[in-house]
Amino acid sequence: MTFAGRVLSSGKGAPFVIVAVSLLLMAPALIDAGIVHGDFYVYARWQAHFAEAMAAGDLYPRWLPDLNQGLGSPAFFIYPPLGQWLGALLVPLLPGAQAAGLRLHIVLAGCLILSAFGTLLWLRWLGLGRPAALIGALTWLLLPYHAYLNLYQRGAFAELVAMAALPWGLAFAHAVEQRRMLGWAGLTLSLAGLLLSNAPTALFGAPFTCLYAVLLSDRKDWLRLGVTILSSAALAIALSAAWLWPALSQVGLVNDRILFNDVYQPANYLIFSPTPWPNQGVRIAATAIFLLHMAMLLLVALAGGAAWGRALLIAAAALILLAMSELARPIWIAGMPWSKIQFAWRLLGLQSLLLAGLVGMGWQAVAARRKGLVRTILAWLLPGLLLIDAAFLAALSWHVARRPVWPTPAVAAHRAEVREYWLGDVDALARRFGTNDAVAVSGRVEAGSLIRNGRSLTLDVRADGPALIALRQFAYTGWTFRIDGGGWSRASRSTTLPGLIEVPVPAGNHQIELHLPPLPAESRGLSVSRAALLLLLAGLLLAPLRRLLAR
Numbered sequence: 001m002t003f004a005g006r007v008l009s010s011g012k013g014a015p016f017v018i019v020a021v022s023l024l025l026m027a028p029a030l031i032d033a034g035i036v037h038g039d040f041y042v043y044a045r046w047q048a049h050f051a052e053a054m055a056a057g058d059l060y061p062r063w064l065p066d067l068n069q070g071l072g073s074p075a076f077f078i079y080p081p082l083g084q085w086l087g088a089l090l091v092p093l094l095p096g097a098q099a100a101g102l103r104l105h106i107v108l109a110g111c112l113i114l115s116a117f118g119t120l121l122w123l124r125w126l127g128l129g130r131p132a133a134l135i136g137a138l139t140w141l142l143l144p145y146h147a148y149l150n151l152y153q154r155g156a157f158a159e160l161v162a163m164a165a166l167p168w169g170l171a172f173a174h175a176v177e178q179r180r181m182l183g184w185a186g187l188t189l190s191l192a193g194l195l196l197s198n199a200p201t202a203l204f205g206a207p208f209t210c211l212y213a214v215l216l217s218d219r220k221d222w223l224r225l226g227v228t229i230l231s232s233a234a235l236a237i238a239l240s241a242a243w244l245w246p247a248l249s250q251v252g253l254v255n256d257r258i259l260f261n262d263v264y265q266p267a268n269y270l271i272f273s274p275t276p277w278p279n280q281g282v283r284i285a286a287t288a289i290f291l292l293h294m295a296m297l298l299l300v301a302l303a304g305g306a307a308w309g310r311a312l313l314i315a316a317a318a319l320i321l322l323a324m325s326e327l328a329r330p331i332w333i334a335g336m337p338w339s340k341i342q343f344a345w346r347l348l349g350l351q352s353l354l355l356a357g358l359v360g361m362g363w364q365a366v367a368a369r370r371k372g373l374v375r376t377i378l379a380w381l382l383p384g385l386l387l388i389d390a391a392f393l394a395a396l397s398w399h400v401a402r403r404p405v406w407p408t409p410a411v412a413a414h415r416a417e418v419r420e421y422w423l424g425d426v427d428a429l430a431r432r433f434g435t436n437d438a439v440a441v442s443g444r445v446e447a448g449s450l451i452r453n454g455r456s457l458t459l460d461v462r463a464d465g466p467a468l469i470a471l472r473q474f475a476y477t478g479w480t481f482r483i484d485g486g487g488w489s490r491a492s493r494s495t496t497l498p499g500l501i502e503v504p505v506p507a508g509n510h511q512i513e514l515h516l517p518p519l520p521a522e523s524r525g526l527s528v529s530r531a532a533l534l535l536l537l538a539g540l541l542l543a544p545l546r547r548l549l550a551r
Contacts, residue, residue: 014120014134021138022112025147026105028393033101035393037400040101040155042418043083046075047104048097051088058454060242063516065452065473067417069430070437071500072452072474075421077250080243082196083107083161097414104157111164116141118167119353123360125174127308131367135382136360140167142385143352144292148392149285150349162201163349165193169205170353173213176228177221182543184232185536187213191236196243200341201349206233208316208350216309238532245525250477266332266344273326281399285392286345292388293351294321296381300358303374305365313354313361320351423474424499432497433472441496443467445505455516463505470494471501471514481514488515 028035033044046064053061060081067073076084087103094103116137123133141147146163150156169190175183191209194202210229217225237244269277271290277283297317322328324344332339341347359381366375417426433439437450438459445467448460457473473479479491479501491514494502503512 014130014137015117017134018116018120018137018141019113021141022109022116025112025141025151025389026109029105029151030102030109033105035397036101036105036152036155037396038153038155040104040157043104043155043157044101045414045416046079047084047087047100048414050076050081050084051091051100051103052097053454054085054088055091056453061454062246062522063455063476065454065457066415068422068426068474069415069417070433070450070452070472071424071426071429072476073417073421074250074423074474074476075417078247078421080158080196080199080247082193083158086110086161108151108157108160111161112141115164115167118164118171119356122167122171122174123357125171125178125180126357126361128360128364132360132364135363135378136356138382139359139385140353140356142382142389143289143356144285144385144389144392145289145348145352147385147389148396149282149289152393153281153285153396158198159201159346159349162194162197162205163353165190165197166201166205166209166350166353169194169209170212170357173209173229174216176232177213177217177225182540184228185540185543187229187232188235188239188536191233192239195236195240199247200343200346203338203341204347205350206236212312215312235532235536238528239536241525241528241532242522243525245528246519246521249519249521264342266339266341267329269343269345270326270329270332271324271345273329282345286348288392289348290321290324290345293317293348293355296355296359297321299374299377300355300362303362303365303378305361310358310361313358317351317354317358320347320354323347423476429472429497429500437472438469439497441468441470441494441502443505445469457514459512459514460509461505461512462509463507465507467505467507469503469505470497471503473501473514474499475501476516477519479514479516481512483510483512485511485513 023030033040045067049064049066050061053064060076062074062076064073064075067075083104086107087100090103090106094106119137119140120133123136124130128136146160150160150163169187172183172186172190174180176187177183187209191202191206194205194209210233213229214222214225268275269283269286271287297314301314323331324347328344332344359378362374363378366372366378369375436447438445438447438461443466444464446462447469450472451458452473457471457479459471461469475491475493478493480488481491481501481503482488483506492502494500496502501514503514505512
């Protein structure tokens with residue numbers, strides 16, 4: 001028997017195998033970041049600015065002043081920050097904007113490893129033996145939705161970070177059900193990790209995690225379990241309040257006509273739909289993965305077995321197949337909150353995890369058999385999935401090589417931004433300012449370069465007489481300013497250049513300082529998160545103490 005066969009048959013050496021397979025999947029990206037396509041360049045650009053602001057002392061850089069061609073971006077008033085925080089922690093080892101993409105790929109390698117260990121723990125607590133749990137964890141790693149589509153074709157960094165928390169949520173749901181110590185804390189942190197990573201994934205992942213725990217519980221224990229799950233969910237929301245409260249209060253200030261326009265609607269991305277998808281490349285990959293998942297669901301159903309929760313996982317995986325198909329169109333066009341996931345095929349991520357669990361259950365059921373078609377197929381499933389991932393990646397590389405480089409230099413420019421975070425006509429305003437950071441609305445003014453440091457700006461000006469200047473920075477929620485260290489005043493919004501800051505300047509040489517004050521929602525959200533963190537820490541300390549005193 002080969003070394004790999006011995007490891008899989010015994011389950012020993014699982015940490016080594018998980019790390020090795022995770023690094024194998026990440027190797028192309030770690031060696032050549034250019035092989036990753038889709039939106040990854042956006043995340044890398046954000047990382048360059050986010051990490052720079054953190055290094056300068058802003059622990060939560062919501063406003064990125066250099067983006068939008070120097071007009072400023074509110075991206076992290078809205079977008080969950082966890083993945084960018086993790087990338088910024090690597091700056092001491094990999095400093096500089098040029099290393100931003102590599103930092104994020106290292107984060108993703110860690111997330112793959114973490115998610116596989118979460119899957120391993122989930123399946124062990126589900127009652128599977130070590131070999132079956134390891135095979136399930138490796139199946140999760142190798143299924144092509146995140147091993148290829150999210151990682152290489154879409155470059156969906158935030159979704160991949162969020163998916164690392166999902167297996168842990170299911171594992172700790174079992175911990176709560178089985179009355180394991182601190183299971184509630186693990187469930188809380190898993191749900192908070194989902195929320196702080198990717199909102200669409202959290203929109204279906206968090207409710208499923210809570211529902212999963214309830215459905216697997218003993219009816220006699222529903223009250224205790226229900227209270228624990230609701231408490232954990234509430235605490236997770238409170239921990240996320242530093243992001244969630246400002247995001248909910250500010251979402252109206254971003255261009256949701258871009259974020260949730262007709263292109264980004266789930267009904268446009270249904271499998272077997274006669275309507276062409278906006279992105280045909282994703283359609284081909286998603287449809288192929290959908291068909292693979294159908295075949296795997298049939299395979300694990302034929303494998304049999306009596307593992308706890310098997311029927312629930314099969315039913316959930318089958319319902320997801322239905323939800324992604326043309327048959328579910330009436331659900332997606334209803335305008336309900338779940339349509340905010342943008343793409344129906346995002347459910348392939350959750351389904352991948354369920355199938356991984358079912359493969360582990362199937363292997364446990366057939367492992368004792370020496371022969372049989374189902375056993376043979378399951379035995380060859382892992383190398384088969386690896387070959388499928390390699391074929392997908394080879395096809396992507398061939399296709400991309402036949403068209404112009406993407407993103408184009410203009411799109412990937414260091415100071416660009418995605419359109420949903422435009423607060424005005426960025427292109428027109430950039431042309432109006434040219435290389436300048438201030439223009440005179442009235443009077444004659446000479447201005448230096450705007451020094452941008454997060455939510456603080458500094459500008460040296462010389463005015464021949466009283467003047468009014470518009471600055472190359474969006475007003476957003478409103479800035480305060482002072483001149484030569486004087487008292488702070490509220491900056492007005494420009495009427496000449498709508499959406500920008502306008503500041504009066506007296507005659508002479510002056511230094512103008514501007515600051516974007518914290519919003520009430522920021523302060524309140526941060527206070528709630530601090531209180532939730534203290535409550536979590538208190539619970540972590542009190543639970544072992546209570547058990548010790550009970551002895």
